[in-house]
Amino acid sequence: MDHDRSDATRSAVQAFLTRFGEGDPERTAALFAGTVDWMIVGDPAVVPWVRARSTRADVAAHFRELGENVTQAEGSPVVDALLADGRDAVVTGVIIATIRGTGKDFRTPFALRLSVEDGLLTRFHLYEDSLAVARAAGL
Template identity: 50%
Template structure:
């Protein structure tokens, strides 16, 4: 199970890095437990942050995220991948630049995944939502 989980996580990260949204979505189960570390109502400046429950919504999430950021300036890094059976935790730092304003921001992240029968059934990501919101709404350095 552990090697299967690790293989799926590695493939997910590869497809995400390539911007292959449709093929990324293929790694998810028809029904998924999707959670982002944001208030449930989200924020209008961050439209990719919303509830999702199935594979058919995954590609849209990543397309929307890409639409709001400069792909060529993405410097997101993964520092650790921890696997325990069907569960994996990916740790790293998001480094993005907002397309509309040119504002760059960074945020640590933790991504909790569960892989069952070779498909991702849980996608819970934890990030600094305040930094992301400030970058997308103020057009200034989030550290100010």
Template identity: 50%
Template sequence: MDVGTRETVGELLGRMAAGDHDRTAELFAEPIDWQLDWPAEGHPAVPWIRARSSRADVADHFGTLEQFHVPELNATEVTRILVDGPDAVVLGTIAQTTRGGRAYTSAFALHLTVEAGLITRFHIYEDSLSVLRAHK
């Protein structure tokens, strides 16, 4: 049975919230069309913001993100999920605290594409400059 877009997005969000990086990565196709909006070339203060293409890369992304933040202080809120066929857009606000104690908030939009029950596109748009500043 082919899992629908909305169900796959719901499963993704649940696994991300649970912090199970390997199980989260299982939801992604290989290769994955992955994009974080800035800085495209990467920056040592935010090593998770870089190109990714495989399930191992996806697991590493979420693991690295967790290494730099206090998971217990994550207050990410999803305000809307829009689905149109294989595409979904998740809107919300990310509220994180760095391991150094700096809190930051950023609105986000996550564009996903789901094909045959796997995520083939993961493009997230957020205020990455605020994220970088919180980690410098």
């Protein structure tokens, strides 16, 4: 295992988590490469911010739309583990939030698989209880 690379990956992921928590979509997106392997499972007809993305501009749009539609509970997401191995990382925890349009709360465990190249995020795969999110969004 390449400890230096794992440490660099861990630092990039921690920077992402910090910026995400600050709520600035442009600054968050600046941590991503120009092209991103992006995946969030869900139905964009019900949860529009989960659609396909592939560029840094798309990433900024995702975080803008997420902020417009979802209010994170204080302290959410709750991260319980961040594992880094070379260029890859996995973050696990719980998301607690409210859909603005319906006022409905949801809580979902999550796993986030990320990859980092040259200090930038190149992969963002989010696994969550998409049915809980869809139900809160009004499914």
